[in-house]
Amino acid sequence: MRSALAVLGAILAAMVLASCVTPKPGPGQTVRIVVRPTETGLSASYGLPGPATRFPFRDFAGDIRTDAWSTATPGAAIVDAAVTFSAPTTAFQIAISPDTSQRDRIYPALTPIGAGWLIYAPHLLPAEVGGLVHDVDFSLPEGWVVIGRRDSKGELVLDGWVYAGPESPVERGAADVVTAPETPAWLRAEVLKAANDSAAVFTGRLGVSLTSRPGIIIAHFPKERSGGMRGDVTPGAMVSVRFYGEAWSKQAPGDAEQVHEFLAHETFHFWNGDMVDSAENSDRPWLHEGGASYAALLALDPTPAPESVPLLKGINENLGKCQSALEEGQSLMTADMRGGDTPYACGVVLQWAWDAGLRATSGGKRDVLSLWKDVIAEALRANREYSVASTLRHVPREAAKAADVLLNGTGADRWTAFADALRGYGAVLAPARVVDEDRATALMHILGQYCNGQRGFYTRPTHLQLDTGDRCGPLNGDKEFDAVAGHDVIKDVSAMYDRIREICAASGVIEFTRNRTVVASAPCTKPLKAPTLYLRVTRAFGAG
Template identity: 30%
Template sequence: MAIAPADSPQCSPPQASKTDAGNRDIGEQLMLMKRCLMPSRLLIAGLFVLMFGTWPLGATPAAATPIGKVRVDVRIARDAAHAVVTLDRPVLQFDFEPGDVVRDGVFDMLTPGLTFLGERVTGTTPFRHFELRVRPATREYDAKYPSFYSIGDGGLIFMPALKGNETAWRTQFTIRMQSGQVRAPASGSIAGGYVYVGPAALVSKLPDLVVVADPGTPRWLVDRSQAELATAVRYFTKAMGMKLPRTPVLIVKNIEDGTGFVGDVTPGSVTALRFHGAASGLPTSEINRIQGFVLHEAFHFWNGGVARVAKGTPSWLHEGGADYAALMAGHTSGTLSDADVSQRLADALTNCKSGLESEGNKPLAALSFLSNRVRYPCGMILQWAIDLRIRQASGDRQNILDIWGKVIRAAAKQRETTYSLKDFYAAAGIDDPATFAPVALIVDQGGGDRWETLVTALEAFGADVSTIATPDTRRPALLFHLLEQNCKALPKGASYGFYLNDGVLKLQSPAGCSVLADDPVIKAIEGANPVALSAETYAAVQGKCVSGAGVRLTTGDGRTLVAACTAPLKPAPKGYVVKAWKKSSPA
């Protein structure tokens, strides 16, 4: 999945949940949430094998010799997907394949006498058949694919959600088409990814792209998305030195809840883009990020489709690689200036630092799960460092995209079509990652003193980096300090945060946030501009919190709210400033 790099909603962790939806940690890019709606999450993975076959869909390959066969018959309606599962032998329990997919809360068991929990179907007596209803997803999860969501009077089904555990079962899928329905992709096996089934009227076949647009999606957004994707595919086809084996399929849907956008990529060159709150128009800052969002998704056609990551490969390579490739593509096209690239990298460096600090300053290699707050920004910084090294060693004749092309072409020639982190290091000429300081500092070494050393290492390759407290570092620190102390009675699963779009600051503060509840627009904090939050205003709030006098916030409709604050507000964190992201080329 992928994440766009600016003006993101800021969200807090709800109670007892694992971070899974934020990758921007300071300023508008800071994401301090755990389970809130991803605003700029570009969630992309392409983690399943690319397969070709004939209709109906072929059997999925098994990791070991399975003991049985299972047939899954799927039919799609607007309100749900229905799956009839038939086993070749009676069992007391049946397990689905574990994976990055959401089943809890959307799978309903329709067969009496059977129960479904987690990944397991259980019966009190042996069974060979059962039927499930898969309801449309209603929220986003970090690094997990929705099993199903509606597209007009049809829907998009993630087939691996219905796959039997491959150590025990060989799964065969069949889609039962209803009158008037078509599917996309229209041919080949899609047992490893998304497939649209629904009205033909929602499908547009362009020369180099198939587009499926939900009727609730604004036409301008569909046109912009398909134009950006077509351009991205042409760019990366040339950069990677490989054409895609299938015509890409673009799925576009607008969802009125929330803000921002989310994207997924699955085998067969299918990308599903979900925009939140776009029907009434998007802020200019969000519209400007669509190109980077789509470029990120498009790169996954190659680094997660043509070739795929080997088991055990850290997600920062896959996702950080797509983020940085999108950044370089935008720069090459002239859409992004050197100043734009420098700002994006400064944000990523700040976010990587704060993300790892939130994990106890552990190294990436010590984390069992890399949340969006970590894998995207830290992955981008590692790609940047490797890119600088390649440019320096080649006299600026090569860059990171040359390395990705080499890796993907080599993997595509193999039977398994996979690549590992070791393969990537080898292609980049890094024989021992422990001797390459940026990798050693972020991936293998912990502690808070590594960040100054990292700056020195980046500057050795031509970058110019410094640190300073800015409005973008003060704002989230101050607001989350106040929200944490006032949102003491949140409903289960609720979260808090804030949005900053086109200069308007709005809290995400549900019932349970005391005087800050009901998502007010904040016009002033202690009489000063909360967007251009100065050191003086920050110090004034620090004084109020020490005295326990409460902090005054002025709302957009003129009300004065006095937020409780009795805990000391720590000094404002510093963020990174990248004055030059690479050494200037000779004239």
């Protein structure tokens, strides 16, 4: 572990209590919170400085609390972001169970890590207001430890991830690494190598070392059917990476590259989301997230050729999604892009536009990581925040043409103008069908005829898995399949789309098969639209 993290080693409140019967709190009033593990999660006991009829929490996360939290305190009820009391109360207790699902852009409150727990501490704290102090005590069994960001005095800051659990899965060195026991050895090794390698790239290119000792919490949940992976960074270079589904138990072709890109994205957030952060994260997350995603592509190939396969793959995957999501009457600056994949997709396209422009206008001496170096340096000299406006100050006008179209352009000719501007920087792109969009459009067209509520599918290396549960009639059961309408869902997607379109036009039956055995079928009675053409890139920028 020490050798794998050598580079990371080298780079190394207030609270509110609102009550209709309590006067505004004065100095020295303390909310005392005691956290204890239970057989099913955590227990949090709250002692208040005075009687209250309502206790609002710091972070909203209302659906987490109403879903996985409960209270047995007489007269108490959990409602969205608060606990209410039928009569003035000075103490109450909450039982916290693990989150039942992963929510978009909301940190999970409680995640099992072997016998211990990963806690997002801010969800436990009351809303902030002057006058109150707080004291949080972890009452733990013998042999348990607490790992999280600490201040200069060694006190827990409680502004992000906290691991509370047995010492046995903790390795201390250049970073504090906590590995859940279900995590395969190959996966742990790739996570740490990816963190180390990407940190080395970013430290060198951004010109500033991390000031926090990182904490990395790695977990695998093989029984989770959802598949995929999730990651979140909190202050103090604390990162949680979580892998879902049996598929991660054994390494498959392409898994290492996927893990490395994923970890590079999260590692970049040590700089653009921890050391400094976007002042516009709530409304324009695409600057923060797209920056990390494109930086991850460059970490995979730090000196990419214009035809770099990993770089082109990443650009094209995101370009198709962004074109699909960005409506004709909206620019990136005016569109609501706060959920799903869209902030990442359009954010990557913006970063690529800046990257191509900077490379072309500097003779290859500058790129988007040079831009981030300047943005981060300026933020460190000021209030540790950056924005779209502060970023644009570091992009010469000639290098910003394509990005300006994306940021501010609207109308039917927006993407044509975008492509023309990028061609001016040496990129090569033309309209074409996009496999991911063909696949998603065709399958969601079928699911849309039967599903009530959540529907979708997960992509595996060699096949797909429906996310239908009991909500989609003949397509219920989360079936796994490798072909639809006789065509491979990974290798023959456009032909699959065309065949589905023919079947739907004739009101025929669509068959889902696995190893040539039918696993599900459903009539398609609504016509499928002609395939959409999206810009596809074959050269990312000029030779420089």
